[in-house]
Amino acid sequence: MRHKHFWLVSSLLLLAMNPAFADSERSQYTLEQAIDTALANNPELGIMQARIEQANAQLGESLANFYPQIKASLSYQHSDNPAQAFAMIIAQRRLSFAGSDFNHPGGVDNYRPQVTATYSLFRGGQDYYRKQAAELGIETSELEKAATRNQLVNNVTAAYYGELAAMEAHDVSLRSMEAVQSELNQSRIRFDAGTLLKSDVLSLEVQLAEAKDSEIQAANTIELAQSMLKTLLGLSASENFAISSSQHAALPAGPAVFDELLNQALSSHPELKAADKRVAIAEQQLNVAQAAHLPRADAFVSYGSDSKDLAFSSNRDNVSAGVMVEVDVFSGFATQEKIKKAEHELTAAQEAARQTRLRIENQLKSAQLNLQNALSRAEVSVVAVKAAEEALRLVNEQRQAGVVTVTRYIEAEVARDKAHTRQITARFDALRAEADLKQATGFWQ
Template identity: 90%
Template sequence: MRHRHFWWISSTLMLVLNPAYADAERGQYTLEQAIDTALSNNPELGIMQARIEQANAQLGESLASFYPQIKASLSYQHSDNPAQAFSMIIAQRRLSFAGNDFNHPGGVDNYRPQVTATYSLFRGGQDYYRKQAAELGIETSELEKAATRNQLVNHVTAAYYGELAAMEAHEVSRRSITAVQSELDQSRIRFDAGTVLKSDVLSLEVQLAEAKDAEIQTANAIELAQSMLKTLLGLSTNEAFAINSTQQAALPEAPAVFDELLNQALSSHPELKAAEKRVAIAEQQLKVAQAAHLPRADAFVSYGSDSKDLAFSSNRDNVSAGVMLEVDVFSGFATQERIKKAEHELTATQETVRQTRLRIENQLKSAQLKLQEALSSAEVSRVAVQSAEEALRLVNEQRQAGVVTVTRYIEAEVARDKAHARQINARFDALRAEAELKQATGFWQ
C-alpha cells in the first residue's frame, strides 16, 4: 500500500500533462537535452509559429488598403434597345446619320476591355485602426507562443522528474525484497532447527509477497513514465530511450516572498501580456466600428475601349475619372449593432485580463506553498530516513540475537521504506513545484 500510494501521486501528476511531441536522437537524455529537443520539434510550437505568420499576413492584408486597387475586366453586351444600342454605337465611334434608322437599330454588339484603378481617400480611420489591430495581433501571437513554450518546459520537467521518482521507488522496492528474502531464508533455517515459530515464517512470506508486488508496480510505473517522455520527445514505442538517472538535481532554494514573485509575474508573464494585447485589439476594433458613421471618399480612374468585336484601337479608347463621397444614412441599425458587438467584445477581453491575473496569482501562491512544503518535508524526511535506517539496523541485530519478534522487524522495515518513499516524494515534489513556480512567474520564456 505504501508503494501504491507513492505511485498514485506520481502517475496522477504525469497524466494531467498535455502531450507535446518532438524528434530527438537516441541515447540517454539529461533534463536540459529533453527540454531543448521538445522546444525545437514540438508541433504545438509549430502551430503557434504558424499563427504568428498568419498574423503577419493579416497585417499585410490591412496595409493593402493604403495602396491603389487596380482591376482589369472584359465585358460583352448585346442589345436592340434603341437607347442602349445608340449609346454603344456612339462609344464605338461609328455613328453615322446616313442610312440609319435610330428607332430600329437592330442588334448591336459591344465589347469593352477596361482597366480601373481606385484609391481610398478617407474611410473614417478604419484602415488605420485595422492596421493597428493587426500589428497588435502579431505581438499577441508571439506572446501566446511564449506562454505555450512555458507550459511545454514545465510539462517536460514534471514528466522527467516523474520517471526519476519511479526509478528511485523501484530501487527501494528491490532493496526491500533483498532484505526480506534474506531474513526469510534465515527464519526458515531457524524454523527447521525449532527456534522460530511457523507464524514468523508466514509473516515474512507475506511481507516478501507485498515487496514483490510493490516492485512490479514500480517497474510498471517506470515503463509508463518512459512512454510519456517518448511521446513528449516524439519517439516511437520501439525506439531506444533512456534518461540520465545519474544526474542528481539539487534541491531548489526557498522561494522569494509572494509580493516579489507576483510583481515579477505581472511584469513579464506572457499569458497576462497576451490578454492585455487582446484588450488593445478590441479597442481598435471598436474604433473601426464607430468610424462607419463617418463619410467615405474614393477616387477612381478607368481606361478602356468599346468595339463591335475584340479588335483594340486607340481611336476608340476613353478615360473616365472622378471622386465619390458616400455616407451611410440608414443601414437598418447594422452599424449600431456592430458597435455594440465591439463594445461587448472589449468588455469580455477586459474581464479575461482580470481572470488571467487571478489565475496567475492562484498558480503562483499554490506553487510557492508547494515548494515551501516540499522543502520542509525534504528536511524532515532526511532526518526520518537516518533514524529509520538506524532503527532497522538495531532491530535486525536484535532479531539475529532472538531478542525481538519478526513482527517488530517487519514494522521497522516498513517504517524504513515509508521514510524513503516520503523522502523521494518530497525531493521530486520540490523540483516539480520549482518548475511550476517558474511557469507561474513567466521565468521559462
Template identity: 80%
Template sequence: MRHKHFWQIPFALMLVVNPVRADSGPSPHTLEQAMDTALANNPELGIMQARIDQANAQLGEALANFYPQIKASLSYLHSDNPAQAFAMIIAQRRLSFTGSDFNHPGGVDNYRPQVTASYSLFRGGRDYYGKQAAELGVETSEYEKSATRNQLLNNVTAAYYGELAAMEAHAISRRSIEAVQSELAQSKIRFDAGTVLKSDVLSLEVQLAEARDAEIQAANAIEMAQSMLKTLLGLGAGESFPIDSARPTALPDTPASFDDLLGQALARHPELMAAEKRVAMAEQKVKMAQAAHLPRADAFVSYGSDSKDLAYSANRDNVTAGVMVEVDIFSGFATQENIKKAEHELTAALESARQTRLRIENQLKSAQLKLQDALSRAEVAGIAVDSAEEALRLVNEQRRAGVVTVTRYIEAEVARDKAHSRQINARFDALRAEAELKQATGFWQ
C-alpha cells in the same frame, strides 16, 4: 486560453516506480536535453507557429487596403434599345448621320476591355484601426506561443522528475525485496533448526509477496511515465529516450517573497501579456465599428475601349476618372449593432484579462506554498531516514541475537522504506514546484 488546457501530468506517477533498463542503447539524456527535444518536436509548438504565420498573413491583408486596387475586365453587351445602342455606337466612334435610323438602330454589339484602378482616400480610419488590430494580433499570437512553450517545459520537467523519482523508489523496493529474501532464508534455516516459529517464516513470506507486488505495479508505472514523457517530446511509442538517473538533483532554493514573485509575473508573464494585447485589439475593433458613421471617399480611373468586335484600336480608347464620396444614412441598424458587438467583445476581453491575472496570482501563490512545503518536508524526511536506518540496523542486530520477533523486524523494514519514500516524494515535489513557480512567473519566457 487556448493554450492553457493541454497536458495534465499525473503527479501520482511520482509515487510509483519501474526497473531501470540495463540494456545497451542510446545514451541517457539530461533534463536540458529533454527540453530541447520537446521544443524541437512537440506538435503544439508547430500549431502555435502556424497561428503566428496566420496572424502575419492577416496583417498583410489589412495593409493591402493602403495600396491601390487594379482590375482588368472584359464586358460584352448586345442591345436594340435605341438609347443604349446609340450610346454604344458613339463610344465605338461609328456615328454617322447619313443612312442611320436612330429610332430603329437594330441589334448592336459592344465589347469593352478595360483596366480600372481605385484608391481609398478616406474610410473613417477603419483601415488604420484594422492595421493596428492586425499588428496586435501578431503580438498576441507570439505571446500565446511563449505561454505554450512555458507550459510544455513545465510538463516536461514534471514528467522527467516523475521518472527519476520512480527510479529511486524502484531501487528502494528492490533493496526491500533483497533484505526480506535474506531474512526469510535465514529464518527458514532457523526454523529447520527449531529456533524460529513457523509463523515468523509465514510473516516474512507475506512481506516478500507484498514487496514483489509493489515492484510489479512500479514496473507498469514507469512505462506510463516514459510514455507520457515521450508524448511531450513528440516521440513515437517505439522510440527510446532513456533519462540520466546518475546526475544528482539538489534541492531548490527557498522561494522569494510573494510580492517579489508577483512583480516578476506581472512584468513578463506571456499569458498576461497576451490578455492585455487582446484588450487592445478589442479597443481597435470598437473604433473600426464606430468609423462606419463617417463618410468614405474613393478615387478611381479606368482605361478601355469600345468596339463591335475584339479588335483594339487607339482611336476608340477612352479614360474615365473621378472621386466618389458616400456616407451611410441608414443601414438597418447594422452599424449600431456592430458597435454594440465590438463593445461587448471589449468587455469580455477586459474580464478575461482580469481573470488571467487572478489565475496567475493563484498559481503563483500555490507554487510558492508547494515549494516551501516540499522543502520543509524534505528536511524532516532527511532526519526521519537517518533515524529509520539506525533503527533497522539495531533491530537487525537484535534479530540476529534472537531478542526481537520477526514482527518487529518487518515494522522496522516498512518504516525505513516509508521514510525513504517520503524523502523521495518531498525532494521531487520541491523540484516540480520550482518548475511550476518558473512557469507562474514567466521565467521560461
C-alpha cells in the same frame, strides 16, 4: 604491440558503428537535452508558429487597403434597345447619320476591355484601426507561443522528475525485496530446524508479496512517465528513450516573498501580456465599428475601349476618372449593433485579462507554498531516514540474536522504506514546485 593497436582500433570502430550502442548513448537524456528536444519537436509549438504566420498574413491583408486596387476586365453586350444600341455605336466611334434608322438600329454587339484603378482616400480610420489590430495580433500570437513554451518546459520538467522519482522508488522496492527475501530464506532454514514458528515465515512471505507489489507499481510508473515524456518530446512510442539516472538535482533554494514574485510575474509573464494585447485588439475593433458612421471617399480611374469585335484600336479608347463620397444614412441599425457587439467583446477581453491575473496569482501562491512545504518535508525526511536506518540496524541485530520477533523486524523494514519514499517524494516535489514557480513568474521564457 602492433596487434594490440589493431584490436584497440577495431574495437573502437565496432562500437562506433554499432547502431544499438549509438542509440543507447543518444537516448540518455539529461533534463536540459529533454527540454531542447521538446522545444524542437513538440507539435504544439509548431501550431503556435503557424498562428504567428497567420497573424502576419492578416497584417499583410490589412495593409493591402493602403494600396491602389487595379482590375482588368472584359465585357460583352448585345442589345437592340435603341437607346443602348445608339450609345454603344457612339462609344465605338462609328455613328453615321446617313442611312441610319435610330428607332430600329437592329442588334448591336459591344466588346469592352478595361483596366480600372481605385484608391481609398478616407474610410473613417477603419483601415488604420484594422492595421493596428493586426499588429497587436502578431504580438499576441508571439506571446501565446511563449506561454505555450513555458507550459511545455514545465510539463517536461515535471515528467522528468516524476520518472526520476519513480526510478528511485523502484530501487527502494528492489532493495526491500532483496532484504525480505534474504530474511525469508534464513527464516525457512530456521523453521526447518525447528527454531522458528510457521507464522513468522508466513509473515515474511506476505511482506515479500507487498514488496513485489510496490516494485510492480514503481516499474509501471516509470513506463507511464516515459510515455508522457515521449509525447512531450515529439517522439514516437517505438523510439528508444531513457533519461540519465546519474543526474542528481540538488534541492532548490527557498522562494522569495510573494510580493516580489508577483511583481516579476506582472512584468514578464507572457499570458498576462497576451491578455492585455487582446484588450487592446478589442479596443481597435471597437474603433473600427464606430468609424462606420463616418463618410467614405474613393478615387477611381478606368481606361478601355468599345468595339463591335475584339480588335483594339487607340481611336476608340476612352478614360473615365472621378471621386465618390458616400455615407451610411440608415443601415437598418446594423452599424449600431456592430458597435454594441464590439463593446461586449471589449468587456469580455477585459474580464478575461482580470481572470488571467487572478489565476496566475493563485498559481504563484500555490507554487510558493508547495515549494516551502516540500523543502520543510525534505529537511524532516533526512532525519527520519537516519532514524529509520538505525532502528532497522538495531532490530536486525536483535533479530539475529532472537530477542525480537519477525513482526518487529517487518515493522522496522516497512518504516525504513516509508522514510525513504517520503524523502524521495519530498525532494522531487520541491523540484517540481520550483518548476511551477518558474512558470508562474514567466521565468522559463
